[in-house]
Amino acid sequence: xxxxxxxxxxxxxxxxxxxxxxxxxxxxxxxxxxxxxxxxxxxxxxxxxxxxxxxxxxxxxxxxxxxxxxxxxxxxxxxxxxxxxxxxxxxxxxxxx
Amino acid sequence: xxxxxxxxxxxxxxxxxxxxxxxxxxxxxxxxxxxxxxxxxxxxxxxxxxxxxxxxxxxxxxxxxxxxxxxxxxxxxxxxxxxxxxxxxxxxxxxxxxxxxx
Amino acid sequence: xxxxxxxxxxxxxxxxxxxxxxxxxxxxxxxxxxxxxxxxxxxxxxxxxxxxxxxxxxxxxxxxxxxxxxxxxxxxxxxxxxxxxxxxxxxxxxxxxxxxxxxxxxxxxxxxxxxxxxxxxxxxxxxxxxxxxxxxxxxxxxxxxxxxxxxxxxxxxxxxxxxxxxxxxxxxxxxxxxxxxxxxxxxxxxxxxxxxxxxxxxxxxxxxxxxxxxx
Numbered sequence: 362x363x364x365x366x367x368x369x370x371x372x373x374x375x376x377x378x379x380x381x382x383x384x385x386x387x388x389x390x391x392x393x394x395x396x397x398x399x400x401x402x403x404x405x406x407x408x409x410x411x412x413x414x415x416x417x418x419x420x421x422x423x424x425x426x427x428x429x430x431x432x433x434x435x436x437x438x439x440x441x442x443x444x445x446x447x448x449x450x451x452x453x454x455x456x457x458x
Numbered sequence: 459x460x461x462x463x464x465x466x467x468x469x470x471x472x473x474x475x476x477x478x479x480x481x482x483x484x485x486x487x488x489x490x491x492x493x494x495x496x497x498x499x500x501x502x503x504x505x506x507x508x509x510x511x512x513x514x515x516x517x518x519x520x521x522x523x524x525x526x527x528x529x530x531x532x533x534x535x536x537x538x539x540x541x542x543x544x545x546x547x548x549x550x551x552x553x554x555x556x557x558x559x560x
Numbered sequence: 561x562x563x564x565x566x567x568x569x570x571x572x573x574x575x576x577x578x579x580x581x582x583x584x585x586x587x588x589x590x591x592x593x594x595x596x597x598x599x600x601x602x603x604x605x606x607x608x609x610x611x612x613x614x615x616x617x618x619x620x621x622x623x624x625x626x627x628x629x630x631x632x633x634x635x636x637x638x639x640x641x642x643x644x645x646x647x648x649x650x651x652x653x654x655x656x657x658x659x660x661x662x663x664x665x666x667x668x669x670x671x672x673x674x675x676x677x678x679x680x681x682x683x684x685x686x687x688x689x690x691x692x693x694x695x696x697x698x699x700x701x702x703x704x705x706x707x708x709x710x711x712x713x714x715x716x717x718x719x720x721x722x723x724x725x726x727x728x729x730x731x732x733x734x735x736x737x738x739x740x741x742x743x744x745x746x747x748x749x750x751x752x753x754x755x756x757x758x759x760x761x762x763x764x765x766x767x768x769x770x771x772x773x774x775x
Contacts, residue, residue: 381459385508387730389677390461391468391704403660406732413508415537424731431726435468435705443723446704449731467677467728471701474713476693482578484587489689490611491594494603497611507679523680523695525586532589541596549592557580 367423367452373399375427376458377450385413388454392427392446395434396458400447401426408451423452463515464507485524492531501534509533618688620759622653623736626663626686627762628753631741640738641665648686657685659732666740666764669722673711673764674737675703676729683734687762694763704728716766737764744771 369375379394380386387409402425407418431444438444481489495501509530510518521529535541580588597603629651630637640647644663648655655661661683664672676682677700682690693699702710707724711717718724727735739761745753748771756769 383459385504385511387678389467389704389728389730390465391677403731403733406659409504409507409731412502412504415502415505418504426733431705431724438705440708440720442720444707445723445725447725447727449729449733451731464678466697466700467703468705469701471698474693474696474698474702474710476714478692481689482587484583484590486612486615487594487608488590489615490608491590491597491603493611493614494607495597498603498607500602510679519697521586523692524590525584528586528590528593532593535593535597540600540602541593545596546589546592549596550588553588553591553595554581 367402367405367425369399369402369423369425369452369455369457371399371401374458375399375425375455377427378454378456380454382410384410386410388450389448391434392429392448392450395429397427397429397433399425400428403449406451425450425452425455427455462511463513463518464511481524488524488528488531492527495531500538500540501531505534506530509537615684615688618685620687620757620762621754622648622651622686623683623759623762624754624757625651626653626736627738627757627768628750630738631745631753632750637738644736653686655683655685658683658734660734661686661736662733663736663738664725664727664764665738666767668740671711671718671722671724671764671767672735672737673703673707673724673726674729674735675700675726677701677704678728678730681729681734683736686734686736687759690763691759711765714760714765737762739764739768742768742770 374396375398376396377388377392377394402423404424405421406424408422409418412418427448427450429446431438431446432441434446496503510526513529518526532546536543580591594608598605626640626647630640636647639650641663644661645655645658666672680690680695682694699710704726707726708718729735739757742756745756756771758766758769760766761768
């Protein structure tokens with residue numbers, strides 16, 4: 362996996378956008394609006410939002426492994442502790458936090 | 459936009475059924491036809507996903523895993539004008555006659 | 561297991577063959593679609609047969625081989641974590657059709673669990689088809705917000721001081737868990753170790769089988 366020339370690097374704190382766009386998206390509902398951090402920079406990949414509708418997926422977009430504390434994603438998560446949740450999220454869904 | 463019916467993470471759900479079934483021939487075929495079309499670049503994985511996301515929500519929950527694949531495959535093949543619904547319907551009728559549909 | 565039946569050809573009897581007129585409406589349609597695609601030359605019988613054989617060749621045994629080798633060979637383990645596709649090639653496992661492949665190492669203090677909440681993404685080129693439960697709506701819903709409850713259902717009670725990391729495969733990455741080597745397995749051969757690496761431990765919902773004490 363090559364490093365992308367993207368906006369974020371490992372360790373950066375990010376917030377997932379709450380975009381409500383129609384069409385095929387791969388950012389799950391449950392992380393939208395949540396704060397996390399960049400765990401890994403995965404490189405650039407074809408955009409599924411374009412591929413899903415017959416597009417060519419270009420331009421490629423930077424993709425990140427984004428980590429979240431479970432206690433911050435779900436109000437009722439137990440135990441209170443170190444459990445984490447990781448999601449592969451495209452740069453255009455992330456803002457600096 | 460309401461949340462997609464496929465976007466299941468964190469939705470209320472019950473116990474997990476751990477029984478496993480050997481694939482029926484039609485499921486093996488669905489899998490193989492799907493992968494073959496992908497290998498030839500005729501369909502993209504994301505197109506199939508999008509077709510499943512656009513399905514009727516009730517149907518999405520009612521169909522089995524490979525039935526959903528077949529439904530989404532049909533949608534995409536029709537969209538791309540490779541097949542028509544009418545010719546698939548006609549072929550099903552012809553096959554049923556051969557299979558001894560009462 | 562029966563193979564592709566050919567355009568409109570008679571069904572080959574197999575263990576899993578049900579009378580076709582008893583199939584559901586959607587199930588029947590795949591035969592119609594297959595026949596039409598063959599008639600129109602969109603696919604050949606060979607194209608389909610190749611895919612049948614491709615999936616038959618892929619089983620969790622591939623994952624077990626990778627893990628057992630990583631357990632006995634520290635250098636291989638490093639390579640597996642750094643470049644999983646290359647490590648597969650070393651072992652003669654064809655992972656070339658995977659876009660990206662990530663191996664998640666379990667430790668005494670960390671357990672990983674893999675899910676695809678949006679559909680059913682799974683490292684098929686290595687492990688073959690996912691189990692039904694992995695594709696189920698309930699697993700997809702609960703793995704992310706109730707991993708401990710899910711693991712408990714599988715008989716795996718994870719202590720509170722062990723961190724659980726759930727990975728939701730939402731993009732091209734496919735994830736494989738490298739489970740922790742069970743205690744008391746020193747001196748076991750690679751082949752013996754492979755037998756401990758059950759499929760569900762590669763998804764992360766359970767640990768590998770424990771070492772069986774020698775009689």
